[in-house]
Amino acid sequence: MPPTLTTVLPEQADEVGAMVYESFREIAERHNFTPAFATPQLAQLVIRLLAQTEGNESYLLVEDGQPLACNFGDERDEVVGIGPVAVAVDQQGRGLGRQVMEALVERSERNGFTSLRLVQSAYNMQSFALYHSLGFEVQSMFAIAKGRPSADDQPADHVRDYTAADLDACDALHRDVMGFGRRHDLELFATFAPPVVVERGGQIAGYLTRFPGEEAFVMHGVARDEGALRDLIIGTGNAEEGTLTLQLPCGQAETLRWAMAGGFRISELGSYMVRGDYQQPMGAWIPSGFY
Numbered sequence: 001m002p003p004t005l006t007t008v009l010p011e012q013a014d015e016v017g018a019m020v021y022e023s024f025r026e027i028a029e030r031h032n033f034t035p036a037f038a039t040p041q042l043a044q045l046v047i048r049l050l051a052q053t054e055g056n057e058s059y060l061l062v063e064d065g066q067p068l069a070c071n072f073g074d075e076r077d078e079v080v081g082i083g084p085v086a087v088a089v090d091q092q093g094r095g096l097g098r099q100v101m102e103a104l105v106e107r108s109e110r111n112g113f114t115s116l117r118l119v120q121s122a123y124n125m126q127s128f129a130l131y132h133s134l135g136f137e138v139q140s141m142f143a144i145a146k147g148r149p150s151a152d153d154q155p156a157d158h159v160r161d162y163t164a165a166d167l168d169a170c171d172a173l174h175r176d177v178m179g180f181g182r183r184h185d186l187e188l189f190a191t192f193a194p195p196v197v198v199e200r201g202g203q204i205a206g207y208l209t210r211f212p213g214e215e216a217f218v219m220h221g222v223a224r225d226e227g228a229l230r231d232l233i234i235g236t237g238n239a240e241e242g243t244l245t246l247q248l249p250c251g252q253a254e255t256l257r258w259a260m261a262g263g264f265r266i267s268e269l270g271s272y273m274v275r276g277d278y279q280q281p282m283g284a285w286i287p288s289g290f291y
Helices: 010-030 040-052 096-110 125-133 164-178 183-190 226-239 253-262
Strands: 004-006 056-063 066-074 080-082 115-121 137-147 158-161 196-200 203-211 215-223 243-249 265-276 284-286
Touching (some): 010 040, 115 125, 125 265, 137 253, 158 226, 164 183, 164 203, 183 203, 203 226, 215 226, 226 253, 226 284, 243 253, 243 284
Parallel strands (some): 080 115
Antiparallel strands (some): 066 080, 115 265, 137 243, 158 196, 196 203
């Protein structure tokens, strides 16, 4: 019998997360890169969060009680953010990744979504070929940068912590820059750590979310321009003691050069891929690990 397509339950997070970790570890180490998930526990944490968050749809292929492949689609806002997509190491080559991707695309279109987005490691030719064959196109390349802003860097404008009263202004700014709102994602990450906002002339000129920790992962953010984005990165560095990991679009060359000159190290390149509607950003931006 073919594998059964079902959903990921929170109580399955440890088993599915271990499969995701091994899948990402194997492909990264095969190409001499550092895995996206440093430990199985981090992958399990992410899968548990996705499985228990309302509006995150999951797709799990199971055979004889064992997870073979999984995918997740974030339907909380106006576009669908995809991932992580993973296939068990010993099950690759069976077309299982295509099955969970096709299931997501079919559901998304049935529910009226006109834009599906994901980020993809540039060294992974198999996933690139799969996504491209399904209609996804590369709209931007980004550099994964790890480090901290220079101690000499100071914000040019006023940087402060986000409050709930900023939600509407931040969501409107995201719509101005990216063409769609992202308020539910902003609300979610505000529960982990206050996003950083920058003000210019009494108006919010940018915001940046993060997942805190010894290595803080900068999630999505937008800004009126690259100067405001650099202020946000400096502010996030002031809020976190450890290393920052962020995905800087390569088209923002001035900010990328600034980050490297200040001590950030580029660990790999990635692709920002979109199926369907897409507006070129009207300002500066940083994608999350999902879109």
